[in-house]
Amino acid sequence: MNKTSSKQLLGVAIFLIAIFIGVPLAISLTGRWDFYFTLTSVALLAIASAGVWLTFYIGRINIGQGAFALIGAYVSAILVVKGGISFWISLPAAGIFAAIVAVIIGLPILRLRGVYFAMITLVLTQVVTLTALALPITNGAKGISSIPLPSGVSLFGIPIIPEFAAMENTKLAFYYTACILMVVTYAALYRLVNSRLGHLCRSMQQNEELASSIGVNIAHIRIVIFAISSFFGGIGGAMFGSIAQSVYPSSFQVADSVNFMLNCFLGGLGYVFGPMLGTLVLYFGWDLLFELGKYQLLIYSIILIAVIRFLPNGLLSLRIGKGGQS
């Protein structure tokens, strides 16, 4: 659509410097190493939330991203542990597998609109959890544990990605990996939304009848979008499994699916970078309210309701934080 302005570029540059240099610097100065895990989680959850945001973009409320994250986590874990395959191959494989499952599930359910689609997706997470409990390959309730850390990758003898297990600071390595994945995801999402596919999605979101009257194959685009969305979910989940070095049927639950959706609401459905901000605020917001003890959930919920009530277009509609994200 619009040409990228120099202001936007500056914003993106500041953002990249902040996450790749600023954060590690601040952490080493303050000694709060535990923040690495928190921020890595935020980055990965933001990837999965980006997928949910994309299904919002075609006018569908998706409360099932936890299902695809769990599928991704299991696929990666099984490939690494039982197949002995490198994690770096299992990562895209997890995304692709999640996308294939999305196509199969999406074919019948994507015809549904509004609350009906939302209800079906809400059930999906539970279905995948139960499937993981029942299947022999997923090890039932015991899950898959002691997943080895990502191995190194070298091309023509030149090491590209070092062996994680041999590293002094795996937290930092995971943090960087998650941030790179997140940046790539959001760059792709931004590009997609501003390309023709994004325009067609917008036309479908605003009026499916009119969209089909101008020749848009809405059924096809819905499937493509749902597959991409689930691909993001699978990638996020696989990475999570690798960091935790374990996957259980309860690794992603219905509550996680709901959170993925809330991240999008909170950040703003109209903004590509909304889910990223939403994930950060939601994740930290919860932790910050920890001091409140038993009132934590109450206050947290009230704040959420207030935000959705008074900022229906999400936090980014405030535009206080200049992250160059527009």
Next chain:
Amino acid sequence: MSTLLQVKNVTKKYGGLIANNDISFDVSQNEILSVIGPNGAGKSTLFKMISSFVPTTSGEVLYRGERISNLKPHIVARKGIVRTFQETTIFKSMTVRESVVVAQHLRATASLAGYFWGSSAAKKDVVAFGNYADELLEFLGMSAISNELASNLPQGNLRALGIAIGLATDPKVLLLDEPFAGMNHDETMQMVDLVRLVRDERGVTVLLVEHDMPAVMNISDRIVVLNFGEKIAEGTPSQIQNNEKVIEAYLGSADDEIGM
């Protein structure tokens, strides 16, 4: 003039209710044909069957001899038969120009992936779409409102926007759904001129469903009259005005409505 569109024995039943019964007529190339009838005569249903938005119960609609009924709407649109909607069916949060640009997607030469990566074909498309949108909006006299958000437009402009979106797809047949509804006399006459212009300058065959009798008499080459789901008459405006069955169908409600 050659026959472009054929409606052959089309019937639509909703349970026991017969919305259209055995309707047949032909539409010639470059013609403006109106379907009229009292409320509940089955005009809208017929319209939706021609654009494949609802399936027929029996019978078929042919375009250049090829069946276009009971397909998906987007496939019919791709063949060049494009419908417009009444004013509420728009892309609310797009500007006029954005709507017209997105409606040109059938003309795209680059693939969706090409657009994502920014291939040269995609870049050409983007420029071509923008130029054509400007050209089309100028043709329709809408240049002044091209950057207005659709949701901010008054009713008359929305109708024109609907036609602009339809035209942007480069249709062979344009199906207009009550293009004059809710308009005053001046607006109606402007719209009549616009529809004529579309036919004359763009070579688009127009099929419209309408209530407004004076406008229909003014604009149509031929008229098909429906009553209670049956076709009761077909002919030129003067033939229709003198047709006894038509007068009977409209009698009681308002004689003068048929434009005499």
